[in-house]
Amino acid sequence: MTFGLTMTRHISLLFCLMFGFTACATQDVFPDIGTNMASPTGLAVDSTARRLYVTNANSEVSYDWQQGSFQVLDITSPAAPTLVNTVQTRSYSGKISLDPTAKRAYVTNRFSSDFDVSEDRLFSMNIDESTTNFLSIDETVTTRDPFATACCVVQNRLLLSTAENALLSFDVTAAELTPKTISLRRELSNGVLPASSSMSDLVVIGDQAFISRASGGIFVVNLNEIENSDVNPVDYFIADVRTPRGLATDGTNLLVADEDIVGDTFAQRMLILDISSLMPDTDNTQVTLKDKDDDGLLQAAINVGKNPQQIVVAAGRAFVTNADDDMVSVIDLTSRTVVKTITVGDKPFGMAIDAPNNTPTTLYVGNLLGNNLSIIDISSSDPTTFSVVARYPQ
Known part of the structure; x- marks a missing residue:
């Protein structure tokens, strides 16, 4: 987005x-x-x-x-x-x-x-x-153009994605926030320097940050190296993700909202990528090029609605906003199928989940054109019963 x-x-x-x-x-x-x-x-x-x-x-x-x-x-x-x-x-x-x-x-x-x-x-x-x-x-x-942010991760860092081919890192324990810039535009293992592009979303999994690139691809950054200017913290570039938007994780896999052309079809989907093989690399000078298909990363590509944007995860389910369909897709991460679509407001984008005592009960969806929030009850163990119960403001 x-x-x-x-x-x-x-x-x-x-x-x-x-x-x-x-x-x-x-x-x-x-x-x-x-x-x-x-x-x-x-x-x-x-x-x-x-x-x-x-x-x-x-x-x-x-x-x-x-x-x-x-x-x-x-x-x-x-x-x-x-x-x-x-x-x-x-x-x-x-x-x-x-x-x-x-x-x-x-x-x-x-x-x-x-x-x-x-x-x-x-x-x-x-x-x-x-x-x-x-x-x-x-x-x-x-x-x-900073957009996505994550706090507070390895070594009390706040991370920001920006349009300047960069990841910004801040020490949130410092008296004054001062950005450290980590350039993501580094030579790939095929000798190519990626074209300039803004960064979209980011998610942290363990000691790694995954950053989606507006013009295609996902960078993988070793967060244990971002404070050392003498090393290359950018370990991998997953090149064949055409239009990555929102990123999320189920704790193990990387989930990606993406649009691509598959054969003669314009596919709008959520990708599930197995990142277990993308181990932090402490000796690299180049960025290792990865292919989600050839390198066995792609586990599933699940069709969702038009213009998928953001993803949140709770209780074994992923929720995807589809901005041009005015709906949220609910995906069971075990069966890897869409189990429910929920009509919300006009042009849904961001989401947040209320989980008191670690029990997810409510999904809040921000509607950009509707100028409101859709409030969805997700407390049931049966996702087919999930529904909008209110909106804010009324």
């Missing part, structure tokens, strides 16, 4: 140019975002605290094009969230990572009125509701 949201950003800015930036800036065209939900892109749940966190990217420009927001919802009643507070941000924020111990939420932001911008931002939000500066924001400069 990184590509789609970036294109939407450019379209909205061109729209403002048609009316003049002054009109957009003075809100003659669109009202303030206020406490409204607007293209909810990133969702994260703290089941212990009974909180749902939402970034409103406003990527469809329902409100003043420069405005986005970060919202905190009380999910004590999972099907009836209530708003705790909202803080206004710039538009085009992406995913959220939570650090419950430090009571921080890390949010990527890709706002810019300049198409040639070389910098964007990471927001560090105070989510400690007992403090007087609840929802205060610290900003850190990043390279362009």
